[in-house]
Each structure stands twice: as structure tokens, then as C-alpha cells.
Amino acid sequence: MTIKALFIGALAANTVYAITSNVTVPPGAVYIDPLTYNVLGPNSTWYAARNLSSAVGFNPTNTTSPFIQVFDPSFLSILGPSPTFRLIASNPGFAFAHEAPIYDAGNNLLFFSSNDGGPLGYNGWYNNSVVSFLNMSEVDEAIEAASPGADVNVQITTLDLSDTVQMVNGGTGLYKGNLLFVTSGRALLPPSIVLVNPNPPYNTTVLLDNFLGRQFNSLNDVKILPGTDIIFFTDPTYGYINKFRPEPMMPSQVYRFDPSTGQVRVVADQFTEPNGIAFTADGRTAFVTDTGGGTYPSTIYQFDVDPATQSFMNRRVFAYADSGAPDGIQLDTMGNVFAGCGEGTHVWNPEGTLIGKFFINSTTAEMMFTKSGLVILDEERMYLVDIVAQGMNLGTM
Numbered sequence: 001m002t003i004k005a006l007f008i009g010a011l012a013a014n015t016v017y018a019i020t021s022n023v024t025v026p027p028g029a030v031y032i033d034p035l036t037y038n039v040l041g042p043n044s045t046w047y048a049a050r051n052l053s054s055a056v057g058f059n060p061t062n063t064t065s066p067f068i069q070v071f072d073p074s075f076l077s078i079l080g081p082s083p084t085f086r087l088i089a090s091n092p093g094f095a096f097a098h099e100a101p102i103y104d105a106g107n108n109l110l111f112f113s114s115n116d117g118g119p120l121g122y123n124g125w126y127n128n129s130v131v132s133f134l135n136m137s138e139v140d141e142a143i144e145a146a147s148p149g150a151d152v153n154v155q156i157t158t159l160d161l162s163d164t165v166q167m168v169n170g171g172t173g174l175y176k177g178n179l180l181f182v183t184s185g186r187a188l189l190p191p192s193i194v195l196v197n198p199n200p201p202y203n204t205t206v207l208l209d210n211f212l213g214r215q216f217n218s219l220n221d222v223k224i225l226p227g228t229d230i231i232f233f234t235d236p237t238y239g240y241i242n243k244f245r246p247e248p249m250m251p252s253q254v255y256r257f258d259p260s261t262g263q264v265r266v267v268a269d270q271f272t273e274p275n276g277i278a279f280t281a282d283g284r285t286a287f288v289t290d291t292g293g294g295t296y297p298s299t300i301y302q303f304d305v306d307p308a309t310q311s312f313m314n315r316r317v318f319a320y321a322d323s324g325a326p327d328g329i330q331l332d333t334m335g336n337v338f339a340g341c342g343e344g345t346h347v348w349n350p351e352g353t354l355i356g357k358f359f360i361n362s363t364t365a366e367m368m369f370t371k372s373g374l375v376i377l378d379e380e381r382m383y384l385v386d387i388v389a390q391g392m393n394l395g396t397m
């Protein structure tokens with residue numbers, strides 16, 4: 001269905017006026033004009049619904065998931081004319097698609113990890129999680145063969161990795177041709193940064209597994225500072241919270257690791273649970289999500305990267321998520337910020353204005369741009385939405 005909407009927008013400070021053109025929203029999308037919902041009145045049913053659980057999304061049009069919410073007309077240029085939103089892989093009962101997405105464009109494979117420590121992950125103190133890949137060429141072929149807009153279900157391939165890789169939770173790359181993962185560790189086995197060969201036999205090399213003799217708590221996510229081969233990673237306490245790691249022994253912090261010198265140091269602290277991490281393409285700005293939740297932060301913090309030291313400075317709030325907490329975070333080539341939240345993927349423009357959501361009515365931790373579109377990891381399911389926005393380059397030579 002194509003919906004015509006008249007936009008009333010605030011285009012400049014202190015000036016509110018009507019945009020004198022109609023905007024056409026593509027099929028599968030709805031426009032949610034913020035002005036329509038600024039005043040809900042005392043009897044709104046939303047207060048009770050959203051008070052019960054912050055993961056209940058705001059879906060005032062009652063549209064059936066999955067669908068796209070447009071909060072600002074600028075989101076249309078991210079979507080393009082026909083953003084088909086479909087399931088591409090599904091395995092009810094097993095949370096096979098949680099986090100650590102790495103897109104190997106050369107092989108057209110998307111690697112990712114299963115849920116570690118959470119329900120339906122089938123792991124914990126005694127059991128490891130798994131890393132798999134989805135062959136995006138097979139996804140393209142299945143979509144081509146299916147009727148227009150139909151869901152497909154492509155089989156994933158699970159890797160048989162070395163026992164040194166325990167509870168993968170974050171990933172990025174390719175890093176010098178390799179998958180770069182951070183692991184949360186398991187029981188007394190240490191969290192680590194590991195390289196994995198993206199081709200058989202998927203052999204691994206551990207780069208780091210301690211901070212001057214102390215184990216990390218449970219490493220969560222990782223990015224490379226653009227233009228360098230320096231690795232930045234977060235260390236929250238989810239291993240302990242999810243009962244597969246002992247008590248934390250260090251604060252929840254963000255670290256910088258230079259593999260060429262072996263030096264590791266803290267670049268930011270004062271988080272509840274530092275989680276996703278990302279940089280702008282120019283390497284001058286960093287983002288760290290905090291999944292504290294409830295009345296603790298569900299917040300994306302923004303920092304300047306000190307050009308001299310690469311420490312994070314000038315911390316400020318970039319965005320607070322209205323649903324769930326922002327987990328994994330990715331930027332497109334225009335600097336728009338995508339994060340996995342309570343009921344799908346939220347998208348903010350570079351100023352921190354919420355401009356749209358990919359609404360799936362389920363908590364999503366991560367997503368990744370591929371040549372076929374944006375893949376959203378939804379634990380027991382994977383979705384593909386073939387938007388025109390492209391992901392920024394995450395790799396290093």
C-alpha cells in the first residue's frame with residue numbers, strides 16, 4: 001500500500017511550517033508524524049503498555065511486523081524506492097543469529113555468532129556457543145527463485161572452531177583478510193581477541209587474552225579505528241550476568257589494543273554496560289552504546305577521538321532508545337547510525353534525530369550491511385531489507 005502523507009516539520013530552530021509537498025512512502029512502510037503523537041492525553045493506553053516492558057515498541061498504526069516506520073522524510077533516501085523486508089533464515093527454538101556479524105564481501109558470506117548465555121542459545125558455564133555463516137549468494141538465488149516479496153529459508157553453515165574460541169560475542173573486519181572476533185570467555189577460560197581464517201580450515205590465532213595478567217570480564221564488541229589497524233573493544237559484565245563467567249574483577253570499560261606493540265589501555269569508562277562500538281569513517285568520532293537498561297542508560301554516547309592519544313574525550317549523549325537498549329551499532333556511508341534495540345533496528349541521522357525503524361517486534365542485537373541489503377540478526381531468525389544505504393568500510397588491509 002502506498003501512503004501519501006503531508007509533512008509538517010520543524011526545519012529550523014524556532015520556525016515551524018508546513019513542507020508544501022506530499023511525500024510518498026514506499027510499500028511496507030508507514031509514516032509516523034511525531035507531531036501527531038506529541039500529546040497523547042491522560043487516558044492513552046500507551047502509558048500502561050509501554051510501562052510494563054520497555055521492549056514494547058511504539059506502533060500506533062497497528063501495522064503487522066515486519067515493517068518500516070518513517071519518522072522523518074530523510075529516511076526515504078536511506079530506504080530507496082522498494083525496500084523489500086523479508087525473512088531469509090529461520091530456526092525456531094535456537095538463537096543461532098545473535099551478534100558478531102562480519103561481512104566477507106569477497107566470498108559474499110555473512111559470519112555471526114549464536115546467543116551466548118541467553119535463552120535458546122544452549123550454552124553456559126559448561127557449553128560453548130557457535131559461529132556460523134550465511135552464504136549471501138545462496139540468499140540472492142533463493143530470492144530470485146521465490147515469488148516476489150516471499151520469505152526464503154537458506155541453510156546456515158556452522159564452523160568447527162578451535163577450543164581457544166569461547167563465547168564469541170563481537171566481530172568486525174575483515175582485518176588483514178581475517179575475521180576479527182572478541183570472545184566473552186567461558187567459566188575460567190579467558191575472554192580474548194582472536195583472528196579466524198574466513199576460509200577452510202577456519203584456523204585461529206589468539207591476539208590478546210588478558211590485561212597485564214588479569215582476565216577481562218566478558219568482551220562484547222569490537223571495531224577497528226578507520227585508517228589504522230588499532231583495535232577498540234568493550235568489556236561489560238554480561239558473562240557474569242548470564243552465569244557463564246565468574247564475578248567481574250575490573251570496571252566496565254572500553255579498551256584500545258595495538259597488536260604491533262602489544263600495548264593495551266583504557267580509553268573510556270563510567271558505563272553501566274558498554275556494549276556496541278563504532279567510529280565515523282574519518283576516525284574522528286566514536287560511539288559506544290550502554291545497555292544498562294531500565295532507569296540506567298539505554299543510550300548511545302558519542303566521543304571525540306583524541307588525535308594524539310586515541311583516547312575518547314568530550315563524552316556526550318548521542319541518542320536514547322525508546323525501546324529496549326541500543327546494542328550493536330553500525331554506520332552507513334552517510335554517517336547515519338543504526339542500532340539494534342527493543343523491537344528492531346533504529347536509525348538516527350548524524351545529529352542524533354530518530355528518522356526511522358525497521359520494526360520486527362522482537363529484540364535485535366545486531367545487523368550488517370551486505371551487497372544484498374541490510375541483514376538484521378533476530379536470534380531465531382534473520383531478516384533482509386534491501387535498502388539503498390551502504391555500510392561504511394569496516395575492514396583494514
Ligand SMILES: *[C@@H]1O[C@H](CO)[C@@H](O)[C@H](O)[C@H]1NC(C)=O
Pocket residue numbers: 006019020021022
Ligand atoms: C498532495 O497531493 C494531492 C493529490 O495527490 C493534492 O490534491 C494536494 O494539493 C497535495 N498537497 C500538497 C500540500 O502539495
Ligand SMILES: *[C@@H]1O[C@H](CO)[C@@H](O)[C@H](O)[C@H]1NC(C)=O
Pocket residue numbers: 041042043
Ligand atoms: C479519561 O477517562 C476518564 C474516565 O473514563 C474520563 O472521565 C475523562 O473524560 C477522560 N479524559 C479525556 C481527556 O478523555
Ligand SMILES: *[C@@H]1O[C@H](CO)[C@@H](O)[C@H](O)[C@H]1NC(C)=O
Pocket residue numbers: 047048051052
Ligand atoms: C508503571 O509501573 C509501575 C510499576 O509497575 C507502577 O507503579 C506505575 O504506577 C505505572 N505507571 C503508569 C503511568 O502506569
Ligand SMILES: *[C@@H]1O[C@H](CO)[C@@H](O)[C@H](O)[C@H]1NC(C)=O
Pocket residue numbers: 060061062
Ligand atoms: C490500534 O489498536 C488499538 C487496540 O486494538 C486501538 O485502540 C487503536 O485504535 C488502533 N489504532 C489504529 C490506528 O488503528
Ligand SMILES: *[C@@H]1O[C@H](CO)[C@@H](O)[C@H](O)[C@H]1NC(C)=O
Pocket residue numbers: 122123124125126127
Ligand atoms: C549443552 O549442550 C547440550 C547439547 O549440545 C545440551 O543438551 C545441554 O543442555 C547444554 N547444556 C547447557 C548447560 O546449556
Ligand SMILES: *[C@@H]1O[C@H](CO)[C@@H](O)[C@H](O)[C@H]1NC(C)=O
Pocket residue numbers: 107109135136137138141
Ligand atoms: C556460496 O554460494 C555460491 C552460489 O551458490 C557458491 O558458488 C559458493 O561456493 C558458496 N560458498 C560457500 C563458501 O559455500
Ligand SMILES: *[C@@H]1O[C@H](CO)[C@@H](O)[C@H](O)[C@H]1NC(C)=O
Pocket residue numbers: 178195196197203204205
Ligand atoms: C591459518 O593457517 C595459515 C597456514 O598455516 C596461516 O598462514 C594463517 O596465518 C593462519 N590464519 C590464522 C587466522 O590463524
Ligand SMILES: *[C@@H]1O[C@H](CO)[C@@H](O)[C@H](O)[C@H]1NC(C)=O
Pocket residue numbers: 059062063064065361
Ligand atoms: C508483538 O508480539 C507480541 C507477542 O510477543 C504480540 O502480543 C503483539 O501483538 C505483537 N505486536 C505487533 C505489532 O506485531
